[in-house]
Amino acid sequence: MQSKLKTLTSSLIIAGAIGAVSLPVAAKKYRDYSNSTHDYAKVVDVAPIIETYQVNQPVERCWDEQVRVPARYSERQRYSRTPEILGGIIGAAIGNQFGSGRGKKVATAAGAVLGASVGRDVKHRNRYNDRYQRHARYETVQRCEVQDSYVTEERVVGFDVAYKYRGNVFHTQMDREPGKKIKVRVTVDPV
Numbered sequence: 001m002q003s004k005l006k007t008l009t010s011s012l013i014i015a016g017a018i019g020a021v022s023l024p025v026a027a028k029k030y031r032d033y034s035n036s037t038h039d040y041a042k043v044v045d046v047a048p049i050i051e052t053y054q055v056n057q058p059v060e061r062c063w064d065e066q067v068r069v070p071a072r073y074s075e076r077q078r079y080s081r082t083p084e085i086l087g088g089i090i091g092a093a094i095g096n097q098f099g100s101g102r103g104k105k106v107a108t109a110a111g112a113v114l115g116a117s118v119g120r121d122v123k124h125r126n127r128y129n130d131r132y133q134r135h136a137r138y139e140t141v142q143r144c145e146v147q148d149s150y151v152t153e154e155r156v157v158g159f160d161v162a163y164k165y166r167g168n169v170f171h172t173q174m175d176r177e178p179g180k181k182i183k184v185r186v187t188v189d190p191v
Contacts, residue, residue: 036187041165049158054150062144069139083123084116
């Protein structure tokens, strides 16, 4: 019984191997008898398919501009005490005209202090006016900004192709120019 079992097992293994080898051969034989084949058709017309795009190409635009620059004071002009001193002298002279005795001395001192204060205020006001009005100078400065600039571009995205096969005209779309002939699949089905 054991030898029959070995023989049966060997037979099954051999039959399986033969079946596995013959299956692709049978499938290839079936594929050879399919209902389609390839042929070539004459191209009769090709028209490009064009799409239009808006593309941003930023452009930097620059121009020259006149800018007011305040005059700069030297250290000597900035720290000059002449207006305060002159104001103090004039204030003292005016204050000396009023009062008598000890009151005259107080009026002279008050006039000197008040005159010095007025001289200081005049100096600061004149420095401000000179800086921003009379002694201002102008410099040319270049200013730039980036502006959007849109251009229209056209791109060929494919081709409408008309081709003739056995007296009939067919249409298709392709992503490249086909040339004079295109390969077509011909399928034959019984009616």
